[in-house]
Amino acid sequence: MTCSFDLEHYSELLAAAARGGYRFASFESDPQPGDLLLRHDVDLSLEAALELAELEAGAGARATYFLMRDSVFYNLASPPGERALARLRELGHAVGLHARYPRAELDGRFDPVLAWHNPDPDYMSASVEGAANVMEPRFFSPETYRSDSNHAWRSGCPHEELQARSFEWLQLLVHPEIWVYPGETMRQTMLAFLEAERELRLRHLAEDRIDLS
Numbered sequence: 001m002t003c004s005f006d007l008e009h010y011s012e013l014l015a016a017a018a019r020g021g022y023r024f025a026s027f028e029s030d031p032q033p034g035d036l037l038l039r040h041d042v043d044l045s046l047e048a049a050l051e052l053a054e055l056e057a058g059a060g061a062r063a064t065y066f067l068m069r070d071s072v073f074y075n076l077a078s079p080p081g082e083r084a085l086a087r088l089r090e091l092g093h094a095v096g097l098h099a100r101y102p103r104a105e106l107d108g109r110f111d112p113v114l115a116w117h118n119p120d121p122d123y124m125s126a127s128v129e130g131a132a133n134v135m136e137p138r139f140f141s142p143e144t145y146r147s148d149s150n151h152a153w154r155s156g157c158p159h160e161e162l163q164a165r166s167f168e169w170l171q172l173l174v175h176p177e178i179w180v181y182p183g184e185t186m187r188q189t190m191l192a193f194l195e196a197e198r199e200l201r202l203r204h205l206a207e208d209r210i211d212l213s
Contacts, residue, residue, distance in 0.1 A: 005151060005178050006179060006182065007051075011055065012159060013157075013158070013159050015059070016162040017061075020162045021165055022162065022165070022170070024038055024061050024063070026111075026113075027113040027132045027139060031139060031169040031171075032169065035170075036170050037169070037172065039134060039171060040064070040065045040175065041173065042066060042176060043098070043177065044071075044073045045073065045193060045196075046081065047196070048177045048181065048193075049065055050084055051176070053088055054091065056091075057091040062092055062093060063094070065094070065095050066095075066096045066115040067096075067098055069103075094111050096110055096114055097110045097113070097131070098115055098116075098117050099114045099116055100116075102123075112131045112132065114134070125140065134171065144169055144171060145170070145171045146170065146172050148173065149175065150186050151178055151185060151186035158172065181193040
């Protein structure tokens with residue numbers, strides 16, 4: 001097994017969690033032994049999020065997708081954004097707010113849970129009125145947290161530990177763009193994302209009756 005950042009290995013991670021006897025949980029209550037809190041911060045691409053969400057649903061996995069209200073990359077109020085929100089719900093996933101400090105404005109589109117985008121230590125784990133913060137001490141400890149940020153596992157790929165049920169419980173942060181778009185480095189993956197975004201924008205232009213001849 002190679003620990004590549006691709007959908008094949010992501011499927012292997014989900015299978016390892018199943019073999020380890022983990023159950024997919026959400027941030028509605030304190031973690032219990034055997035819980036896997038599968039979290040996705042959607043920084044760039046709703047399309048990548050949906051591709052990962054479909055794969056997870058097929059594998060019997062449930063995740064919490066954190067979406068931005070004010071992203072420069074996607075618009076939740078657009079028809080594609082509304083369709084993405086609806087499809088995530090249809091697939092059984094939870095939807096939280098990926099917030100930019102200090103704005104933590106939840107509305108009916110979101111469950112009462114948030115994850116800060118690029119947080120500073122001063123507010124990263126602070127409590128938020130009316131919502132759970134995924135980095136509160138009850139949800140986070142170095143021993144029960146793994147993240148793939150910037151195309152690198154800080155403490156190694158967790159598939160072996162998941163299969164061996166080495167974690168009492170685990171919050172696993174996975175960024176969809178890193179797994180859906182190909183590349184051996186973060187730069188390569190982001191260039192692949194930009195190329196996919198170019199094709200998407202061309203389709204949007206055509207749908208808006210822009211003459212591309």
